[in-house]
Amino acid sequence: MYRLAIGLFALGLGMAFAARGSAAENVVVAQQTEAINKHIAADWTKAGIKKPADKASDLEFMRRAFIDLIGRIPTYEEAVDFDQDHAANKRPRLINRLLYTKEYKPKMNGNPVKLDGKKELSFSYTDEFAEHWANIWTVWLLTRTGHPLYRDQMRVWLEQELGANLEANVTPYDQLVSKLLTASGKTNENGAVNFIIHHLGEPTPAEKQSETGRFDAVPITSRVTRLFLGIQTNCTQCHDHPFNKEWIQADFWGVNAFFRQTVRDKTPTTNADRQMMANPVQVALTDESKYNAQSIIFYERRDGKLMATKPNFLKDLSKAEAGEESSKVIATAAKSRRDALSDYVLKHDNFSKAFVNRVWGHLFGRGLNKDASIDDFGSHNEVVHPEMLTELGADFNNYAKYDIKKLLFWICCSDAYGLSHVANKDYIDPKFEPYFARMPLKALSPEVLFETIMTATKSELYSDADARKKQRELWMSKLVRNFGDDEGNEMTFNGTVVQALLMMNGKELNDEVGRKTATNPVLRVIAKHTKSGSAVNASVVIDELFLSTLTRHPTTAELTKIKGIMEKGAVIAGEAPKGDAKTASTAPAKPVEAPKGTKPADKPKGKNPPQTVIPSGPRMVPGTGPNDASFYQDLFWALLNTNEFMLNH
Template identity: 25%
Template structure:
C-alpha cells in the first residue's frame, strides 16, 4: 500500500513538473518564438514603410542585455552576468541571457511584484500587508512554474478558501469582497477596459453603460466569508448594498442579474457566478483578455504602451494599428504562456533597436527606435544594490542582501516618488529625484569606501586604473567607456595613491550614477 502511495506521488509530482520542464526547455531558439517575432517585425516594417520612416540600426548586444535585465529583474546586469554574456559565441549571447533571466527566481519575484500592483494594488494597511505578501509569493511561484496566465486568473477570480491556504483569493480579499471595486479591478486588469469610467462620462470610443458595469458586478455579488474563507452564496447582487467586511446594510430595492456586455457565447451556463465570470474573462473568444496582458508585457519590456493611453485603457487608439492582435493571437495559440510572450517581444527587431541618433517622438511612437524612458524607482534601487556587487544579487543570495534590498527599495521608492500602479507615461526627471540621487543616503551608502560596495571593491582589486574605469562603466552602464571617458577618469584616478584612490573612485561612481544614462532605459 505504502509503495502504491509513493508511486502515485511520483507520478503526480512528475505531472506537476512537466509544464515547467517543457517551458524551460523551450528557449529563445524555439521556432515558435522566431516565427512570432518575425510576424511582429513584418507588421512594424509595413508601418514604418507607410510612414516613410527609417528604423534605427540594432543596438549593441550588451545594451540589449541591460534592457532585458532591467525589464525582467528590475536591476542592471552584474559583472558576473556580463562576463558570462561575453564568454559565449556572438550569435547566442542574447538568447542565453534571456533564458537565464526567465529561469531565475529574480524574474518571477520581480514580475509578481509588478503584476500584484495591478491585481491587488499597493495598499499598505497593516492587515493587508501579509495578505499581499502571500499573494505575491503565490504569483511568483505560479510564474516560476510557468503556469498559463489564464489559469492564474481563474484562481484569482473564482477561487474560494482561506487567504493563507489559497493565496489567489487575496485578489478578492484585497477589495474586501466588494463587487464594485472587484469589477473595476477585473475589467482594468484583465480586459484593459475602464468600464467604471463609463458611469460618469461618455467615452469617445466606447458605448458602455452603467448597466454593463453592474451586470458584471453581479457576478461578484454573492461573495461572503466564513471559517473556511471566501465562499459563494446565492445572495443576489444589490448595487449599493451590503459590504462584506463593513457589516453595514443600506438595501435598495433592485437586485441586478449577472450579465456580460459582449462575447455572450463565451459565458458558460454552469458553475458558480464567479466560475462563469472567470471562464468568460479567460475565454479565447473574449478578445480583450489576451490584448490586455500583451499590452502590459510589451510595456514592461519597452516602458511604453502599444496604445496611446494608459496601459489599461485599450479603447484608446493603437500606436501601430493591429499590432496588439498580431501578438495576442500568438499568445493564445501558445497556451497563454507568459514566458513565451516575453521571449517573443524580446526577440523583435524593435526591442533590439538603438536609441542613438536623431530620434523623433514619432519614431519612438512607431517603435522605429527603442523609446528612451525613465527607470522606475525600484529599478533604480535594484540597480544601485546590484552595482555594488560584482556577483548577481538574487533571491538565493545572502539573507542580509535581501533585507537590505527590501528596506532600501521601499524607503527609496517613497523618496524618489513611487510610480504606484501607473506605468510611466512620457515622464521626465524631477528636481527631488535629482537631489535624492546627488545627495541622498542610498547612493552615498552604495559608493562610500567600504567592504561591501562598488568603490571599496574597485579600490581593493589588483588592477590598473584603466581596468578599474572599465569595470565601473560595466557595473553602472553595462558598457565600456569611450576613449574620452576613459581618459578623463583615468586622469582623475591617476594622481591618487592607494589611500585616496577610494575617494577618487567614489567620485567616479557618483558621476556615473548621476548621469542620464544610469537612470534612463535607453
C-alpha cells in the same frame, strides 16, 4: 573631496556603447518574431519612416534585457561573459537563458568566475524571473497600497506560480487569472485571495445587503475589466461612457453583479478589527448565495431614474464596436458567480490581446494603441498595429497555450526591441512614438532600482536573507514614499528630481558605497587590479566600475577626462564671492593637517561661535594620482547617480 568634481563630470556622461562578441547554443528566432518584424516594418513604411534608429550595442541590449526580464542590471562578470561571446545568435541565446536557465555560471576569458578564489559564481535566472515578475504582478494586482503582510503573501504566491524553485515551469496565464478570480480561503493558506480582498470596498448598509451583497464591489469590478480585458469601465458606474458609445452604464452593473455574493471575513470596521486585518490568518474570502439571490441589480441613472439589470458580462470588443448587445447572462447552474465570471473573462475576445498589449507596454514603455495607456481599448483609442496585435493574441492562445515566457521570447527577439534609444533625427516628433522606430527611455521602478543598486554594489553577496529583506524594506519605504505613484501603475512610474536628490544625498547609498574594507565593492576592484609594489592600473579599474554600473566601457573621451581629473585635479564651478568677482581664486588650496599626536579641537563655545567659511567661487580640487581609493569611490558614486544608471534604455 572629489565627489562634486566627478558628480559634475557625471552629469555630462553620454550613452556611448561598445561590445565584442562563445560557443553557440541552438537557439533560433521564432516565426512569431519574424511576424512582428514584418508588421512593424510595414507600419514604418505607412508612417513614412524610412530609417529607424540604429541597432543597440550588444551591451545596451544586455542591460535592457536583464532589467526587463529579471529586474536588475548585469553584474560585471555577466557583462564580460556576454561581451566576450562572439556567436551570431548571442542575443536570442541571452533571452532564452534569462527565461529558462536554472543555473548559469558566467565565464571570463573562458574560465569560470570564482568568488574569493573558492566557490564558482552562479545565478538562477528562473528564480530571478519569478521574483521580478511577482513584483510586477503584485503592483498590477494590488497597486502600491495595502498592508505589507498582504502584499508579501500575494508576492510569494505569485513567485510559486511563476516558476520559483522549479525548472522554469510557469502557470499559464489563463489559469493564473482563473485562480485569481475564483480564489477562496484564508490569506495565509491561499495568497491568491488577496487580490479580491484588496479591492472589495466598505460594508454596505445592513438593510440593503440582501440585494447589494455585504460589500461594495465597485472597486473590484473596474479593476477586473481594466486589468484582464484592457477595458476601463470605472466611469460607466455613473453614466454611459462619454467616448465609447459601445459601453453603457448597464454594462458596469452587469459585471458588478458577479461579486454580489462574495464575502470577506473580518471586515475592518473598528480599530481592533483593523489590527486583526494586519494578521493574514484572520481574513478569509468566501461566497454566500443568500446575498443577491434574486439576481437583480438596481442602479440609478443621472436623471434619477432607477434601472435594473441582471448578472451580465461584457460583450466581445468586436461586437461592442459593431453595436451588438451582450448575451453573456449568468446561467442558473451549480457554478458560483465568480466561476462563471472566470469563464467569461477567459473567453472574451480581448483577453489575449489585452495581455499581449500589457507585456508590450512593459517592454517598450507604451502599448500598441495610439495613446500610451496599456489598458484602454475602445473606439476612442485606435490600435496602431491591429494585424500584429491580433496575430500575437491568437498565437499566445493557440500556439503558446498562454505561456508567458514564450510571448516574452517572441517580443524580446524582435528587431524593434533591439533598437537603440537614440532616434533618427528625422523622426523625433512625438507622433512617431506609437511606431517603435526607437526604444523609448523608461525610468526604473523602485523594485528594479533597489535590485540594481544591490547588484552594482555587490551587496547581495555579503548579506543574509533576513538582512537583505530589512534592507529592501528600508529602501522601498523611502523610494515609494518619495517617488509616489497615483494608481500603482508599474508602467507609468516615473523618476523625479526627488529621486535624484534622494540617491545623491541619501545615507543608504553612501553606506553601500562606503562599506567596510572586506566587502567594499570599490576597494575590492582596486585590490584586484593592483600588483604588489606597483601603482593601481587606473584604466582597468575605471573600466570595471563602468561595466558594473552602466554595463558599458567608458569612451576614450570619458577615460581621458577622468584620468585628467585624477592626475591634475579639476576646477569646481560656483558662484563668485560677493564683491569683486575677479578675486575668486582658482588656485589649489594648500591642505592643512593637524600636528601629529594632537586631539581634535573642542567645539567652540559662546553664543556666536566662529563659522567655517567655504569659498563660493570657482576653486581647484587637486589631483592625487591613481592610488587614491577615495577618488575611485567618488567615481563609483557619481556613476550611480547618472541618468544613464537610473534609466532603462
